[in-house]
Amino acid sequence: MNIWFTADTHFGHKKIIEYSKRPFDNIHQMEEFYLDKHNELVKPKDWFFHLGDVAFGRNNIFNKLNGRKHLIKGNHDRNSLIKHLNICWVKDIYDLKIGEGNTVALCHYPILSWSRKIHGSYHFYGHVHNNVSEQLNMPKSVNVGVDIWGFMPVVLEDLLEFADRGEKII
Numbered sequence: 660m661n662i663w664f665t666a667d668t669h670f671g672h673k674k675i676i677e678y679s680k681r682p683f684d685n686i687h688q689m690e691e692f693y694l695d696k697h698n699e700l701v702k703p704k705d706w707f708f709h710l711g712d713v714a715f716g717r718n719n720i721f722n723k724l725n726g727r728k729h730l731i732k733g734n735h736d737r738n739s740l741i742k743h744l745n746i747c748w749v750k751d752i753y754d755l756k757i758g759e760g761n762t763v764a765l766c767h768y769p770i771l772s773w774s775r776k777i778h779g780s781y782h783f784y785g786h787v788h789n790n791v792s793e794q795l796n797m798p799k800s801v802n803v804g805v806d807i808w809g810f811m812p813v814v815l816e817d818l819l820e821f822a823d824r825g826e827k828i829i
Contacts, residue, residue: 660702660704660705660706661701661702661705661706661814661815662705662706662707662708662755662757662814662815663700663701663705663706663707663708663726663812663813663814663815664707664708664709664710664765664783664803664812664813664815664818665697665707665708665709665710665785665803665804665805665808665811665812665813666709666710666711666712666733666767666784666785666786666802666803666804666805667679667710667711667712667733667785667786667788667804667805667806668693668709668712668713668714668720668721668805669712669713669714669715669735670686670690670693670713670714670715670720670721671686671690671714671715671716671720672686672714672715672735673685673686675689676689678788679788679789679806680789681806681810689810690720692810693720693805693810693811694720694723694724696809696810696811696812697724697725697811697812698723698724698725700811700812700814701724701725701726701812702725702726703725703726704726704727705725705726705727706726706727706729707724707725707726707727707728707729707812708729708730708731708755708765708783709721709728709729709730709731710731710733710765710766710767710783710784710785710803710804711730711731711732711733711734711735711736711767711785711786712733712734712735712736712767712785712786713730713733713735713736713740713744714740715735715740716740719743721744721745722743722744722745727747728744728745728746728747729746729747729748729749729750729753730744730746730748730749730750731749731750731751731752731753731765731766731767732749732750732751732767733767733785733786734767734786736749750765751766751767752764752765752766753765753766754774754775754780757781757815757819760778761775761779761780761781762774762775762780762781763780763781763782763783763815764776764780764781764782764783765783765784766782766783766784767784767785767786768784768785768786769782769784769786769787769794769795769800769802770782770784770795771795771797776799779799780799781799781800781801781818781819781822782795782797782799782800782801783800783801783802783803783818784800784801784802784803785802785803785804786804787802787804788804788806789804789806789807798822798825799822799823800822801818801821801822803818
């Protein structure tokens with residue numbers, strides 16, 4: 660079983676292609692690309708964490724995604740949408756336990772400090788899309804949004820390796 664992450668898919672949001680300069684001709688092409696890549700990577704028993712801004716309206720693409728889905732609520736995730744999603748749970752922020760005594764603080768928003776930060780824990784977030792001026796670029800903190808990771812989910816091990824290398828998102 661693998662653990663996967665993403666944020667800011669914005670399914671059904673036609674203007675997101677323009678706003679975030681996404682390389683798609685239309686919303687249908689963007690959604691199909693993401694759905695195909697996601698289901699190619701994420702297996703039905705894998706855990707999948709979406710860190711907010713899933714969709715606008717009652718878009719059903721999310722329910723077609725593989726994995727045991729968990730949602731960290733974003734600023735565009737309305738309760739009217741959430742009640743139609745096939746998800747294990749919804750939270751505003753969550754400390755995911757990984758390995759021996761380590762955690763990943765999951766939040767839609769980038770935060771400057773999180774639980775167990777001084778003890779080496781990680782922080783995954785979304786919200787800022789590809790806006791470099793709003794990236795935290797702090798050690799152990801990673802933007803998991805689709806605009807950064809090729810419009811597909813990213814597996815936990817790759818994110819931890821990226822964070823441990825201390826790379827900056829450009």
